Amino acid sequence: MKSSLVLQRFILVLFLVLITVPGIQGVTKILNVRSLFGVIPPKQKVELSLMSWMDGLYQPYMIEMAKDNIGFRPYLVRLSNQINYSIFDHLTSIYVVRGKQDYLYELAYVENAMGKHLMHADTLKTIARRLSLINEYLKSRSKQMIVIIAPNKARFYPEYLPDESVSFPEVSNYSNVKTYFEGESLPVLDCIEIFEKEKANAKYPLIGKCGSHWSMYGSSVIADTLMSRLQSQSDQLIKTFRIGEIETSDVTRATDGDLNGLANLMFDIPSGTLAYPKLEPKEGGKKLRVLAVGDSYYLSFMHNGLVETCFTPNSLMLYYFSTVYEGCEVSDKKLSDIDFNALLEDVDVVLLCSAEPNTDIAYYEFTKRFEQLILHK
Amino acid sequence: MVFSSHIFIFWFLPLCLISYMLVPKKAKNSLVLFFSLVFYAWGAPRFVLILIGSSLVDFYLAKGMVNNYRSKLLISIGVTLNVALLATFKYLNFFIENVNFMLMQFGIEEVSWTSVALPIGISFFTFQKISYLVDVYRGTCRPRQSFINYLLFVSLFPQLIAGPIVRYKDVADQITDRFASENARERFNGIFRFVIGLAKKVLIANVLAEQVDNMFAESNISDLGTISVWIGMLAYSFQIYFDFSGYSDMAIGLGKMIGFTFPENFNYPYISKNITEFWRRWHMTLGTWMKDYLYIPLGGNRSSVKRTYINLWTVFFISGIWHGASWNFMLWGIFHGSILILDRLFLIRLTSKLHSVVQVLITYFLTLIGWVLFRFENAADFKLIYSRMFSWQLDTTPLEPSNRFYAILILAALFAFMGMRKKVETATNGLYQPSLGPGTTIFKSLTLILIFILCVSELTVSGYNPFIYFKF
Incomplete structure (x- = not known):
């Protein structure tokens, strides 16, 4: 009887702790909690005043704020998502589509493959026209440009998509990009086509089961093709690589399991065995100074070792023409710090790399800036 | 709040x-x-x-x-x-x-x-x-x-x-x-009761409500077929029960945390064998209030049989409009008042010869018919629902509720009807009593912590949270 009373007192104190600490943590953020992937849309701030209180405007705002800023929110969200996934077979994330056999897809890619979110034709035509101008300018100075169309997992693994998502129309952002870019005779490296050809024979998955991007193995295959193409069109010997030892692992690296992150679960969905090749530099050859522009697909070339092995340390990557990477690291430099005129004269290669949902945002501003630059020369 | x-x-x-x-x-x-x-x-x-x-x-x-x-x-x-x-x-x-x-x-x-x-x-x-x-x-x-x-x-x-x-x-x-009842034992019991109420609301009622509201949304209602309408109404019957009884449990629990003992409001209403019994188990404090401050002052059952029926009918008519100022609530009150009169006239005598499970099912069916009036303010809507309930029709656009909805619906039904076994009714009601047994205390403690974390987790991700009875 006494022990029961002690336990009841303990639970009483524990309950008080449980209802007090999340509020304090929410305000002070004393403990470091791994945050969630995704965003909470910002709410319009309502100031506390007699009017806002009496009109009942302040209270709903505070209710939402208390909910969004509760301490340990990531744990609570992950727990709920995990229960929904493990018990009710339902993935809660709004960004992730769960396919058959637990293959995950990023929603934007599935919808693009289904012909949704079509970019304005004029925008794509403008980008293609400007890229053509840039390409001609580079060619006149014996430099190269390659436009990499990154793969789309929904197109690569249509067999694992949920039944309602497998119909792909003829017209999509991918088809439009291809039409307009090839119409301007741009040097395109179409990884959707390459992956489709390689799919049956690839020794290891080219795209991970729980990854949105190409796998480290897939990106190495593309790196190999890219460097071969660059060498074939160059007069001088350039630094290339050979694929050395291939390590396999059930634990994902780099972006190979990135959709697990977006799913915000407590425990990752198993991704199966993935391959991690080591890129070994070949003897001789000149490292290229590269200017890359694009989306996160290009970052895989930093993760798989291509940038370090074959490109100069001062090669730049302009992520969405916004964040600057130098070599493999995010740079303190801002776009305004870069002398694009000098850069254009100094680089050996311009690489553009983006997946179909991002083509317009990744390239529009870059092409605009460089078009002006070239026209004013 | x-x-x-x-x-x-x-x-x-x-x-x-x-x-x-x-x-x-x-x-x-x-x-x-x-x-x-x-x-x-x-x-x-x-x-x-x-x-x-x-x-x-x-x-x-x-x-x-x-x-x-x-x-x-x-x-x-x-x-x-x-x-x-x-x-x-x-x-x-x-x-x-x-x-x-x-x-x-x-x-x-x-x-x-x-x-x-x-x-x-x-x-x-x-x-x-x-x-x-x-x-x-x-x-x-x-x-x-x-x-x-x-x-x-x-x-x-x-x-x-x-x-x-x-x-x-x-x-x-x-x-x-009330200071004698302000002790760790009562507070512990209050916390337990609060958390159980929170779970009824967050883990059951809210999940059902999301689907029910989707099914009965203006844009979907005319597409519903017979099966969907029945599933929707079954879900609504459990939604309203777990929503309201959950709120009552939380209120009783909070009261206990500060030393107050509030009267019970629900006692397995869906296991009632007739509507008269249903009203002794559903919103008990409203029933008691109506009896003390309306039915008895009107004369109760001390006058003629006819007068008693009029009093009963009046009480339920007022109960109906107490819930809301609209015709559907009046009809709901009249519906229940009328069945209560039928109970007294012959219905209880008639159904008492049947197996208890059948009696419970008949009573539940009658409450379900009543809930249609309670749920739909618009006469065209409740007429449509009644017509779909009793004439076969397929969904025009099939709505596909999640696994979670069906799992919670089954769980809700289980919890709502488990009191049919007297032992279960006594045992579960006993959980709300202050107990000093170490086994019960450990069980209650673990349940409390686990359920509380689950509730808060669910609350954090869900957007749906209104209490039905707040609008009354």
């Missing part, structure tokens, strides 16, 4: 509980009153003065009744004022809308008016205020000497918005002397 919100659980509740435990005994009532007024002002800031002002009138009227030959006049004034307050805020809109409708039929110009906002909880606290006046008038209780203590009875935050409806005589003594 709803109990199942972060702001209540993680800000209001700890501030209230910790300060309540820290302040001296003398200050406890003032402190709870302060928190109660903040709680009310959070949801209805413009109506706090009405709550306080009308309570002040009650307070002095009740004081005036003692040893006063005009006490009958005073009680009449008090009850009339309270009913008028309720009528003005709750029924004036409805009344004018209907008058305008009639005028329009005769081609007469409508009455122009500005609609009146409904103060939350008015149906509940008005009934409590009336109970105070009547209890003092009848001499059952002495009037309060302190206005703060009376206002505390009216505005006590755990039960202010949606009950249980506490009669004054139930808590009169506790307002000044």
